[in-house]
Amino acid sequence: MKYIMKKAQILIAGICLMVGVYSCSDELDLQPLDRLTADTFYKTRSDFDGAIFASYSSIQDLWGTSTETLSERGEFWKLSMVITDDVAADALTSDQISRDIDALQIRASDVPYAAAYTQLYEGIYRANLVLQNMENDNELTAEDKTVLGAEAKFLRAWFHFQALKMFGTPPAALEIKAGINEQALPNATQDALFTAILADFADAAAGLPDSWDSSNTGRATAWAARSYIGKVNVWKQDWPAAITALGDVVDNGPYMLMPDYADNFNFNSENNAESIFEVQYGGPFSDDNLWVFDDTHSEDFKASQGTGRGWYWDAGNGAPAGKLGWWAPTQDLVDAFEPGDLRAESIFYQAGDMYYTYDGGGQQELAYDDTWSSTGLTLKKYRGQTNTVAGNHAPNGQADFNNERWFRFAELKLLYAEALIQGGGDLGIAVQQIQDIRDRAGLTDPMDPDPLTAMMQEKRIELATEPHRWFDITRWNIGASVFGAAWEDRFNVFPFPQSEIDRSNGMLNQNAGY
Numbered sequence: 093m094k095y096i097m098k099k100a101q102i103l104i105a106g107i108c109l110m111v112g113v114y115s116c117s118d119e120l121d122l123q124p125l126d127r128l129t130a131d132t133f134y135k136t137r138s139d140f141d142g143a144i145f146a147s148y149s150s151i152q153d154l155w156g157t158s159t160e161t162l163s164e165r166g167e168f169w170k171l172s173m174v175i176t177d178d179v180a181a182d183a184l185t186s187d188q189i190s191r192d193i194d195a196l197q198i199r200a201s202d203v204p205y206a207a208a209y210t211q212l213y214e215g216i217y218r219a220n221l222v223l224q225n226m227e228n229d230n231e232l233t234a235e236d237k238t239v240l241g242a243e244a245k246f247l248r249a250w251f252h253f254q255a256l257k258m259f260g261t262p263p264a265a266l267e268i269k270a271g272i273n274e275q276a277l278p279n280a281t282q283d284a285l286f287t288a289i290l291a292d293f294a295d296a297a298a299g300l301p302d303s304w305d306s307s308n309t310g311r312a313t314a315w316a317a318r319s320y321i322g323k324v325n326v327w328k329q330d331w332p333a334a335i336t337a338l339g340d341v342v343d344n345g346p347y348m349l350m351p352d353y354a355d356n357f358n359f360n361s362e363n364n365a366e367s368i369f370e371v372q373y374g375g376p377f378s379d380d381n382l383w384v385f386d387d388t389h390s391e392d393f394k395a396s397q398g399t400g401r402g403w404y405w406d407a408g409n410g411a412p413a414g415k416l417g418w419w420a421p422t423q424d425l426v427d428a429f430e431p432g433d434l435r436a437e438s439i440f441y442q443a444g445d446m447y448y449t450y451d452g453g454g455q456q457e458l459a460y461d462d463t464w465s466s467t468g469l470t471l472k473k474y475r476g477q478t479n480t481v482a483g484n485h486a487p488n489g490q491a492d493f494n495n496e497r498w499f500r501f502a503e504l505k506l507l508y509a510e511a512l513i514q515g516g517g518d519l520g521i522a523v524q525q526i527q528d529i530r531d532r533a534g535l536t537d538p539m540d541p542d543p544l545t546a547m548m549q550e551k552r553i554e555l556a557t558e559p560h561r562w563f564d565i566t567r568w569n570i571g572a573s574v575f576g577a578a579w580e581d582r583f584n585v586f587p588f589p590q591s592e593i594d595r596s597n598g599m600l601n602q603n604a605g606y
Contacts, residue, residue: 134225137232140240143222147247148311149387150215151371152397154208155496157382158389166404167207169419171258171586172559177574178425179557183466185408186418196578200587200606208258209589212251216265219248224268242299246312246320249292250369253324256285257563260585260603264288276596286328293321303346309363310372310495315345319368319504326507327567331515338508342525347501349532354438356502357474359484359494368504371496373398382490398491402480405471406449407441407464413451413489421469425556428549434534439556441470450480451489473557502529503560506551513543526550582606 133139154168170193173179181190189202222244226237248266255262263277264285280288296317304311322337341347348365355361363370374397382400408417421440429436441447447460447470457477462468474494484492505525512522526539526546533553540546551564565571571579582605593602 134228135230137236137240140222140226140230140232140236143218143225144240144243144247146387147215147218147222147244148372149397150211150218150251151498152373152399153211153214153387155399155401156207156211156389157400160389162203162207162210164203164207166400166418167204168559169404171204171208172562173557174419176561176565178422178552178561179419180422180467182408182417182420185416190418196575196580196583198583198587198606200590200593200602205258205586206589206591208586209255209262209592212255212258213263213265215251216248217268219244219251220265220268223248238299239301242296242317243312245292246296246300246317249289249296249320249324250312252285252289252292253320253327256282256289257327257566258586259588261285262588263600276599278596278599279601286324289324290321290328293317293324297321310370312369315341315347316369316499318345319499322504322511323499323507326511329514331511331517334507334511335515335517338504338511341504342508347504349502349505349528351532353435353532354476354478356497356500357438357494358478359492360478362495366501367497367499368501369499371498373493373495382486398486398493399496400491401474401494402450402485402492403490406475407447407460407470409464409466411447411449411461411464411470412456412458413449415449417465417470419471420465420467421471421557422467423469426469429553430535430537432534432536433553434532435553435556437472438476439471439473441472442468445472446477448475448477448480450482450485450492452487453489454482455480471557498559500555502554503551505529506547506554509543509547513547519543522547529554580605 134143155166156164157166158164165187170190174181174190175193175196179194181187181194183191189204192199192202193204223241226232226241226244232240252262252264261279261282262285264280265277266288269275269277294317296312297314300312300314300317302314304313318337319341322334322341325331325334325337328334346365347368350356350361350364350366355364356366382398382403387397402415404416404418406413406415406417408415411417426436426440426442437445441460443460443462445460447458449456455477460470464470474492479492479494484494486492505528509522509525512518512525522543523539523546526543529550530539540549548564548568552561555561565574566584569584571581571583582603585603587606588600588602590602593600
């Protein structure tokens with residue numbers, strides 16, 4: 093969807109979210125004249141669109157920067173990327189939490205887990221508000237209710253799926269509890285979670301359109317829901333169901349590999365034919381202050397939502413533009429590339445490259461200095477010459493607005509290959525999915541003769557520095573081979589935030605070992 097118009101809608105929906113939690117008593121039922129309530133807001137299609145957009149907005153908040161809530165600083169990058177073998181917390185510049193998580197020091201009291209948990213369940217709550225209020229008196233047509241209900245279920249399933257991947261047995265929040273003493277929820281079993289997630293995605297696939305018009309680009313589609321049904325079944329290890337769903341998308345869906353790998357990460361080729369689900373960012377307006385981009389901040393009305401990707405990832409330690417350079421690709425990742433792989437030049441800077449960054453004065457171009465990073469490398473994916481231009485940046489140079497490509501067709505093809513290999517399907521089709529990815533990368537040498545090994549290698553490289561590697565490590569149970577003696581099996585799931593354990597009064601049980 094286009095986030096140019098959504099900031100006011102999110103703010104209104106956020107007010108209604110508060111109304112859903114704190115209700116007035118019968119004795120003192122006064123309504124402030126300057127505040128919308130659930131009774132007056134959830135009426136028109138525009139109202140419900142705004143509420144839906146609020147749920148999407150919680151996805152953006154995973155990477156938010158704020159001093160008002162938990163002092164978040166791009167926390168989702170830490171727990172999805174910095175923790176992996178592909179990325180290191182820069183020893184010269186990064187914060188202590190980044191260095192700890194890079195060293196597999198995982199603590200229930202640390203900010204990243206609380207930040208992710210909070211945003212995921214905020215998104216679920218906002219989706220549930222839409223579903224609940226559709227049942228009340230409103231102006232929605234039957235078609236509106238079908239589409240919006242399907243979209244809310246897609247989002248509820250999406251957030252629950254992320255929670256399952258991170259925490260293992262998180263609560264299933266499938267309705268809004270009215271009483272303040274009923275807010276705590278117990279752990280759900282994985283079977284119950286998979287059932288609920290797949291049911292919601294099935295309803296989404298049945299009710300969503302195959303595509304939206306240009307004014308709603310980025311909203312979830314029926315094909316995205318079908319793609320997620322396949323992906324969830326891979327996590328569930330229901331190989332026949334995964335093969336059926338993913339094969340349908342490969343054979344009949346609207347997606348294709350972009351001819352140029354780099355086009356998947358350029359701001360001028362957002363929402364392209366390879367994108368299944370993409371996190372939408374806005375464009376430069378207002379003061380575009382990095383600290384108010386996430387909509388949990390009290391000044392969220394002052395700026396469109398963007399990402400601090402360049403602020404955190406562009407080179408620090410004396411590099412031009414004064415960025416932080418907190419996190420950097422590892423030499424281990426570089427060494428995993430085969431000779432001649434064209435993707436490398438789009439993913440990281442190294443000695444001998446021309447380096448591009450952006451500040452309030454415009455794009456800067458100069459030779460890359462490997463002393464700017466403790467690994468001698470800096471992330472280029474989503475950045476580079478094409479993306480460090482005024483059209484993709486706030487006027488002050490702090491933030492950019494390039495969408496996050498969360499689920500790409502390339503990943504789906506590799507998931508399809510995995511399902512076929514693991515489920516005893518057609519190995520010829522599986523190998524072809526992998527070969528298609530290798531062909532685009534310019535690789536001419538034969539792939540590993542073991543299809544499963546070939547798939548795992550290709551998935552690491554194709555999705556390098558995207559938020560998937562950690563969850564593949566845990567799902568494939570390869571932590572010990574990747575991290576050696578530093579690995580503990582408890583790391584296969586993150587700890588529930590200690591604050592949530594405390595608030596639940598014994599309802600929510602901590603994961604073993606934390």
